[in-house]
Structure formats: structure tokens, C-alpha cells
Amino acid sequence: MIKPDATSAGNTGAITKMIEEAGFRIVAMKKAQLTPELAGKFYEIHKERPFYGELVKYMSSGTIVPMILEKDNAVEDFRKLIGATDPKKAAPGTVRALFAKSIDANAIHGSDSDENAAIEGNFFFSQFERF
Ligand code: ATP
Ligand code: MG
Numbered sequence: 001m002i003k004p005d006a007t008s009a010g011n012t013g014a015i016t017k018m019i020e021e022a023g024f025r026i027v028a029m030k031k032a033q034l035t036p037e038l039a040g041k042f043y044e045i046h047k048e049r050p051f052y053g054e055l056v057k058y059m060s061s062g063t064i065v066p067m068i069l070e071k072d073n074a075v076e077d078f079r080k081l082i083g084a085t086d087p088k089k090a091a092p093g094t095v096r097a098l099f100a101k102s103i104d105a106n107a108i109h110g111s112d113s114d115e116n117a118a119i120e121g122n123f124f125f126s127q128f129e130r131f
């Protein structure tokens with residue numbers, strides 16, 4: 001999911017290009033905006049963490065671009081492509097090193113397991129929006 005800081009800065013195209021050039025197939029993609037309720041549900045696993053309120057507010061503040069991606073070893077390879085959560089620690093050339101503004105406005109989200117990728121894909125897309 002491309003986050004609001006990256007969509008508002010006009011980096012959707014550049015990030016999508018990096019994703020495709022890294023060998024991912026974009027199976028589904030759309031623009032959307034989360035309500036605070038839905039952002040809270042999406043990040044429910046972080047409910048107890050001190051930044052949860054800010055995260056929910058931020059993630060519902062603007063346009064996002066959720067995608068379903070396919071590739072061998074997709075979860076691990078995508079995390080390599082996006083870089084560390086904190087852009088100051090992200091390796092050069094990664095999406096977060098190039099486009100993230102801060103640890104919260106960090107340009108992009110990647111699923112952390114195949115299981116969560118399936119849950120998150122179903123959160124954003126119905127079967128009719130895939131091909
Ligand atoms: P994501 O799940 O968005 O791909 P991640 O797996 O690298 O990011 P998580 O630990 O899952 O990082 O945190 C989820 C999101 O919460 C981060 O992407 C970031 O936007 C925000 N976040 C994480 N840690 C902090 C923090 N210390 N302060 C503020 N926001 C944070
Ligand atoms: Mg995470």
C-alpha cells in the first residue's frame with residue numbers, strides 16, 4: 001500500500017515503476033481513502049503501541065493506493081525493496097530511502113507474511129477486482 005505522504009507528493013507512478021521493475025506483478029490496484037475506523041481495523045495488531053492513534057489518524061488523512069502483488073518470495077523481496085521502517089535507517093535506493101518523509105509518513109506498507117498478505121488483500125479487494 002502506497003501511503004498518503006507518497007500519493008500527495010505525486011510519487012505513485014515512480015513507486016509503481018520500482019515495484020514492477022523489481023519483478024512484481026500488480027494483480028489488483030486502486031486509489032482509496034480509509035476512514036479512521038477502517039485504518040484502525042487495518043492496523044489493529046498495533047493497538048497497544050504508543051503511536052497507534054497517530055498512525056490511524058495519518059493513514060486516514062489522504063489517498064492510499066492498495067495493491068495485490070505476486071512474485072516468488074514476495075514478502076521478503078518486497079521488504080528489501082521498501083527498506084527499513086525508519087527512512088533514516090533504510091538502505092540507499094529503497095522506496096523509503098527515496099520517498100519517505102519520516103518514520104510515520106514512510107511512503108509504503110508491505111505485508112509481513114503470506115498469511116497477512118491474504119488477509120490484507122481481502123481487506124481491500126473483492127474477488128471481482130482481481131484477474
Ligand atoms: P508497515 O507495516 O507499514 O509495512 P513496518 O512493518 O516496517 O511498516 P511496523 O512495525 O509494522 O513497521 O509499524 C507499522 C507502521 O507504524 C510503520 O510503517 C510506521 O508508519 C508506524 N510506526 C512504526 N513505528 C513507529 C514509531 N516508533 N513512531 C511512529 N510511527 C511508527
Ligand atoms: Mg508491519
